[in-house]
Amino acid sequence: MVDNPDEAGVFARVASAVLINMGTPQAATVAAMHAAVEACAAAGTPWVLDPVAAGGLPWRTEIARTLVAEHAPAIIRGNASEIAGLAGGSGGRGVDSTDSPEAVLDIARALATEHGCVVAVSGPVDHLTDGDRLVRLANGHALMTQVTGVGCSSVP
Numbered sequence: 127m128v129d130n131p132d133e134a135g136v137f138a139r140v141a142s143a144v145l146i147n148m149g150t151p152q153a154a155t156v157a158a159m160h161a162a163v164e165a166c167a168a169a170g171t172p173w174v175l176d177p178v179a180a181g182g183l184p185w186r187t188e189i190a191r192t193l194v195a196e197h198a199p200a201i202i203r204g205n206a207s208e209i210a211g212l213a214g215g216s217g218g219r220g221v222d223s224t225d226s227p228e229a230v231l232d233i234a235r236a237l238a239t240e241h242g243c244v245v246a247v248s249g250p251v252d253h254l255t256d257g258d259r260l261v262r263l264a265n266g267h268a269l270m271t272q273v274t275g276v277g278c279s280s281v282p
């Protein structure tokens with residue numbers, strides 16, 4: 127991933143797709159996120175947002191909402207609390223979800239419809255929707271909840 131603000135836009139213009147993971151945002155990497163989204167809009171590059179801890183940490187929640195408003199992503203991938211937080215609700219416990227995908231399904235559908243994207247909500251049963259259709263995937267393992275970064279590394 128290119129997180130240098132002087133390179134992120136150039137890279138997004140030639141990439142086939144761009145992933146923006148909110149992981150551990152700093153001022154410089156946030157500038158890189160904006161540059162990448164701007165370039166994706168100009169070049170038609172699809173981008174994916176992983177709004178790590180959205181709703182749980184106010185500063186990054188605002189950043190994630192702003193990026194989505196600037197240019198809609200193709201996919202938003204988060205756990206249930208991150209999806210609820212991005213959509214305006216409260217978040218979970220740091221990076222961990224305190225909701226189930228089933229509980230936020232209507233929110234996920236509305237978010238997908240609003241931005242014309244796919245929303246993938248991870249959890250014990252992953253729920254993926256474009257606002258209309260719904261796909262459920264139950265191919266995880268409870269042990270995956272014991273490892274930080276599993277959601278981040280399983281972008282659809």
Ligand SMILES: Nc1ncnc2c1ncn2[C@@H]1O[C@H](COP(=O)(O)OP(=O)(O)O)[C@@H](O)[C@H]1O
Nearest residue numbers: 205248249250252265266267268270276277278
């Ligand atoms: N309770 C669970 N049982 C089985 N698999 C799970 C469970 N929780 C999460 N997973 C698996 O781990 C993946 C990451 O989900 P999740 O923990 O919600 O992501 P994040 O790390 O972003 O919080 C899911 O796509 C699913 O495959």
Ligand SMILES: Cc1ncsc1CCOP(=O)(O)O
Nearest residue numbers: 149150221274275276277278
């Ligand atoms: C991406 C990232 N960077 C530092 S912590 C963190 C959390 C993401 O973990 P998970 O995908 O398990 O929510």
